[in-house]
Amino acid sequence: AQSVTQLGSHVSVSEGALVLLRCNYSSSVPPYLFWYVQYPNQGLQLLLKYTSAATLVKGINGFEAEFKKSETSFHLTKPSAHMSDAAEYFCAVSRVGTALIFGKGTTLSVSS
């Protein structure tokens, strides 16, 4: 069975600081991994995805994530936070042709 664990339901950073959102997955087969962002009262928007190509994946808005099989992790990072990054972030795992299994989400707050 597949599962996702997001460590930390709430992360707070200052504007300009490094953003690190943690995600660990469990999967018996090579997974597809995703990060989605949800702004208030909106649907989920894909930030980036890993589908067994390059282990370092670059996404939109300056975010990137690194797939580490040995650590079963897929942490999301951004070198410098911006106020507009404040949102809820979801890590998800799936196999081909199946539904996404989401983590509980991490709320990112950015202070000036």
Added chain:
Amino acid sequence: DAGVIQSPRHEVTEMGQEVTLRCKPISGHDYLFWYRQTMMRGLELLIYFNNNVPIDDSGMPEDRFSAKMPNASFSTLKIQPSEPRDSAVYFCASSFYANEQFFGPGTRLTVL
């Protein structure tokens, strides 16, 4: 492309009433997913279709919930009778094989 379209965006109804949520997936996508989001339970998969055929409905809470996909461009999620605990945001998402799911804006359902 207009993206995934959901209607209505907001629905307020009284307990016991029938509620129908609608979704138009992105043209050409062969998978359609229904999710529910609540504060308590996070994002939950309810059901998904492949080529209009239901593949996994194990997430449907109970017999009061039903979903149909009569053609490739339309799906409905029906709750009858509705209960206050059904209050949530319901998302529809679609994808083409490769698991990059595109989400609609959601329907916020309030059952009084």
